[in-house]
Amino acid sequence: MPQRRVLESVPTGQSGQSGQPGPVRPETGAELLRRVAQEQSAGRIPALTAGVMRDGMLAWSGGRGRVGGSRPDADTQSRIGSISKTFTAVLVARLRDEGRLDFADPLDRHVPGTPFGDRTLAQLLAHVSGLQAETNGPWWERTPGAEWPGLAETLDGGTARHRAGRRYHYSNLGFGVLGEVVARHRGCSWWEALRTEVLEPLELRRTTYSPQQPHASGFAVHPWADVVLPEPDHDAGAMAPAGQLWSTVADLARWAAFVAGDTGGVLSPDTLAEMREPHAVEQAPTWTAGYGLGWQVLRVGERTLVGHGGSMPGFLAGLYVDVDQNLGGVCLANTTSGLRPLGLVADLIDVVETREPRMAPEWTPVPELPEGTLDLVGPWYWGPMASALRAGRDGMLDLRPLGEGGRASRFRPNADGTWTGLDGYYAGETLRVGRGPDGRVTHLDIATFVYSRQPYDLGAPIPGGVHPAGWTGSGPNGGTDGE
Template sequence: MTSSYDELLPATRRALLHRIAVAQSEGRAPSFVAGVQRDGQLMWSGSRSSVDGHAPDADTQYRIGSITKTFTAVLVLRLRDEGLLDLNDPLERHLPGTGVGDVTIAQLLGHSAGLSAETTAPWWERTPGSLRPELADVLGDQSRMHPVGRCHHYSNPGYTVLGSLIEAVRKASWEDILRSEILEPLGLHRTSARPEAPHAGGWAVHPWADVMLPEPCEDLGLMAPAGQLWSTAADLCRFAAFLAEGDERVLSAASVREMRTPSVPAEAGEWESTYGLGMQIVRKEGRTLVGHTGSLPGFLAGLWVSVDDGIAAVALANATSGPSAGAVAADLVRIVAEAEPRIPEPWRPLPEVDHALLELTGPWYWGTQSFGLRLVADRGMELQPLGGPGRGSRFAGEVDGTWTGLNGYYAGETLRVVRLEDGSVSHLDLASFIFTRAPYEPGAAVPGGVDKEGWRGLKA
């Protein structure tokens, strides 16, 4: 039997519409639009508007604010994957003369470079970028707020620096690089640095009265890599699919996973929120969501992906404050995941049997702790504790016959099979830990040796 997600159930669609209707009404947003993507396919979109008979759709542009940072981070990872830089390189190596050249590229991506949260005055989001023509005008004299690498401190100027880094390495403008390396390959034809019709106008809604004021729409200049972009619910759902699976035309699945991996410790009191490389990571009701939120005067945006559920949601509003687009997007993911849980793929046997690997499967012992080793697809292995908590990991096979840890305690560590002279398996060596077929197996290469008297009872 095959499964299909051609459309959501009517009850699910109504629940999604109800959620954005409440957000638009209670948040007093002039308009609100949202979309839900599942396994790479736009499954639903909806909108609400304060104008009778006129509502936006999934093709209407809104300004997406700091979701722009995720696009900028993708461009940096592309440079890394091409060997043009290393994430641990100091900024000065590629972009000299900033005054903050000792920070690393990774620290800028993860907001742990200790830079200030905002630019020098005036408020950059409501003033033209021409007021800050140079990086010195962005960073100012007091750019260091915290010790480098010690904590997460969100920095808009940090992403301006990354945009300038991209331009310095590529020898082209951030906007042109973005278009040719991300937007065009992924088919994001309705994402742009400046608004393209149809697009929403940005509004401020009075906090104590139901009246509105138009917000200015400024070209942010050097600050563009931190928050310039306009996009649509449909385009952002396509981008969300890329953030879940990668796309070899833009960035590999492995590099996208790296972006989704925490790069800094969570702040005290915020244990369910951290940051990767250009991506926010949160825990909501037992579900891990990755993506980003964004805001600029007149606009709110949220994009969240649940990779495990294969679901992403986007929420966009044209109000300076009011509805939490991030909270709504998270709720849309939850609604679909709970109402229509992902149907697992059918179990299928491996296409072929490698008997040399098959003999490695089964129970192994690290000291007295028992583990099970399973053979998985693509010559991979999975080591999991049996009967209790412990250090488990997945491993990818390498051409030299070893395996490299992919997650957990052993991420990046090497698993080796040690054989006797006759070719039979003696033990497993994992990051210096010896795994044997029996607990403290006599004659095995257990560090410290195994007592010759063997196991004994209380009266022995």
């Protein structure tokens, strides 16, 4: 069982060191609470809780309003709506990593008989399957949900509204279908699979299918008067994978740490990184919102946030993480409208980063490098374009251009002496080390692009060869243009 690293609650005002794991400083906590109070008052929210995750820990939490006459805190449950989709996506990804399915599989291979069986699992996860947004019949969020056979009966030829892959079109229905994929492979309900495979290993004890005390009740606030109306709370049935779950700030802070890479053995970090990549973007003049495999990927100013928003009648929620900074935030509110989850969380992140900027990590030499690594580092040339290859502390190689142009990628070592690109132009491509008869490194071959120690090195197998005239101040006929 992995150690539970997220604090259950952190009192506002408890001190901490800038750039170190632990609670925020008192003045930072006061500013965070001020921002939450502003949102609760302006949005007329019955109860609002929020928290900040930093370096895998719940560094701050606070609440405003009342739940049952008491101030809500990091242990107060609220419904999280579509944040549930991120849990469903992780279950599908686990099946992929086990070899039970592939993201490129058509749905028919796992749930045969639907009128959109040619759509792939990746397309469903990234909302580019073209499926309609909601189910047929009454609005599923406000009415009791049917189980899968009942939902399947409502699917018809009109369910697919767009050509697969054509555009981003958010589909709650698609995640109901993905829940059925999980259930069929696991031989149990989506909820039972989630509880045993994700929630229990990560010790998310307050993330549940139905509410458990203490929990907030959902309300609508009258638009023109300060009165509230209770909202219905129904079991979503087969649509539960799209929005059923209840959770707390403390549990979601742990889930935010998961998003940042602390997967606790539940999921491969490589798979999580793949899921966080934007696979689709919303149509807009400037890209600000995209979607990975179950995760929203958002641009807020100069920051990229990964997470998800959530809404159900009477509830709004948000969880967003700056993965590079290992800094994120969550918020939960029991209101149908009035909260801007992304705006609030982004502000909370900015408060912490501005007031307590991350301290640069202390440099120390690595104990040793893998054999032969020093033969690879230093300047390399692809034609006349210079790049530098550096050895990372994590055992990887980092290729970066020197000056304008060039291609950047990181490479992971393989057992056979090759390296695999992780990002950039060379993502997934192979770096092979070329050696001469004496064993010395002569060149690098990256996806057929040959990098040599000198520009167009005569000793390297440059594709197309090197002109015998070599480097001169004029063309072969005395002119710079070959005349």
